Amino acid sequence: MMHKIDWAALGKETTQMLSELIQIDTTNPPGNEDKAIEYLQEKLAREGIASEVFEKERGRANLIARLQGKRPGKRLLLLSHVDVVPVPDPKKWTYPPFSGAIAEGYVWGRGALDMKNITAVHYTVFSLFKRMNIDFAGELIFAATADEEKGSNYGAEWLAKTHPEKLRADWCLTEGGGMPLQIGPKTFYTIESVEKGLWWFKVRVKGASGHGSLPHPDNALAKAAYIIDRVSNYTFPKRIAPAVREFILKAGDALGPEIKKLALVLVDESQEVDLSLLPQDSPISATLLNALVRTTISPTMIHAGVKENVIPDSCEFVLDCRLVPGYTQQKVRETVLELADRYKNDIEIETIQQHDVSESPIDDPFYRLIEQTVREELFGVETIPIMLTGATDSRFVRELGTKAYGFCPLSTKMSLVDREKLIHNDNERIDIESLELGVRVLSKIALKALEARL
Template sequence: MDWKPIIDEALRHLKALLRFDTTNPPGNEILCAQYLRDVLEAEGIEAQLLEAAPGRANLIARLAGSGRAGGPLLLTSHTDVVPAEPGHWRYPPFEATEADGFVWGRGAVDMKQMTAYNLAALLMLKRSGATLTRDVIFAAVADEEAGCRFGSTWLVDQHPELVRAEFGLNEVGGFQLHLGRRYLYPVQVAEKGFLWLRMTVHGEPGHGSMPHDRNAVVKLAAILERVHRRQLPVHIHPVAAAFVREAAETLGFPAKPLLYALLQPMATHALLKILPDRDKAKAFNAMLRNTVTPTGL
């Protein structure tokens, strides 16, 4: 099989998807959904565009199989992205610039690349004329970044028959890690949970020209500063410990003793403070303890 034209086509679709500003909020995922519908229908694949709210569109398509192998395989991804501040980007976040061996754009990693992969897979299956032994469902959903109310949750509640499947492939189970001279390709076997909390602070109104000590904004700022400085204890889950040990054995010296030392709770925090690669330090910090962070005001 000649993979180059397949990869080139997938890259073209990825760039097109990246150029749609689907920042959530407000989402506006209908831009991607309409594009995907047009591509699929041009190949003779029927696609359903379902809006949970104006502009909050989900796209579903299906290749029918015999069912001999079992229930459907669901290929799913989301088309909304988190906000991007252009001033912090090397290249504009919604122009899909190809440079330095990469495609740059908000959503290139999370997760329009998966939408492009899934689209390429569906097109290949359709063009091959292969007889499928199970249905293959393509789902590009809205609103993953802000709680899934207009995306996967809505689909499961309102149209469960469209997405019910025996197996599913979704977001990546782990990002490629470049440690020393080696590349590690992790496989996800567990995931941290999360708890959303909303804090409301009350104060007394007044005029900006006459400040007082019952200002709600000042109270909130003080609380957030305490939250920011609060480090929860090191809490090394057995799954995280197994990952670190396997990475240590794979990488060998000089990384091995450092990684094993990270598993000693008395030393973990100090070692994370001095790791020269701050991105990896942040990743290990989140892996080896529970964290608290404010995300919006």
């Protein structure tokens, strides 16, 4: 039956659906995801598929639909979000950001890459099972959620806390991977299996006020500057996650013997390596490699003072900490206090937002199934696991026991660097070839995972 599936037609259908989804403005804030959810619910109803909508607040809608197999088996969740980030200046766009224009071989608009494209691909894969009356085992779940771009308080996080049974699955496919990465002579497709932990915290430094013409050593701003300088220049010890180890070693092998030597040192937690030795044309930056192998801290905000000639008696600054697996928030706190040195008794630390490291194993059968399908469908390419330094909704389903992987393949029409420049940026767009490719590869992954009989 596989040869009867018209992938080109499904690609065109997905292209049109993405265009229509983009035309529904779900900028977050404020969100208004209910309009996109209504659109999806109506489409599902026309396919004869029932769905449920859940809202924490009016207008912040989440949708879940399920297809039950004829035999016992695994549960596979297709997870995406329908909210998008704001557009600062629509005049900078070639085509209006909410036009969903299909032009020059692309679908243009906010959400084309993050991530209404995957919502459209997931919908096509999900509806295919219903249309073809496929005999499969287990359960296929389609979830389109709200508020991912602002932390998921109205979306996947809330759903996982209040309706965990609706999201719980054995395996999940979501965003975060599928980018083609050219490393030396080889093309790798990324599979996201781990995300760094996050701790945003405020440091409040206490001092004494005074006249600006009479400097004294208890200046809160000066003390904060001292602490910020020490924290931002501190190098945390390396902690190498299994996925990061495989990523670095595969990349090093593809780049030749000299870089492979660097890679072997880089994955050795007992040794440091000078990343400036990387070639200038390296496809993987020293900045990214440093973030993959260790916990990092970046100062991002600061506030002090009320007037030009008044020494501030307090100063607040914000630190963005991203933790690798095996490194705790408590250890970071202790390190910050040590770096505060003689001022450690003059500071208070307040958590703004935090979440733990989120990880799924790369030796799981579903991960291997993704790898196998990529090799079969994309001749000559390899897969490579990747750790995100940011975060997606996968962390919430992983907390429910689901093994989640970020993967939806994109074509090689654009480089990884060029695509990354478009995400959350002007002229966001996706090539039409990527939509057909995503439908074909994800359909075949789902068919195998759910033991479909064709």
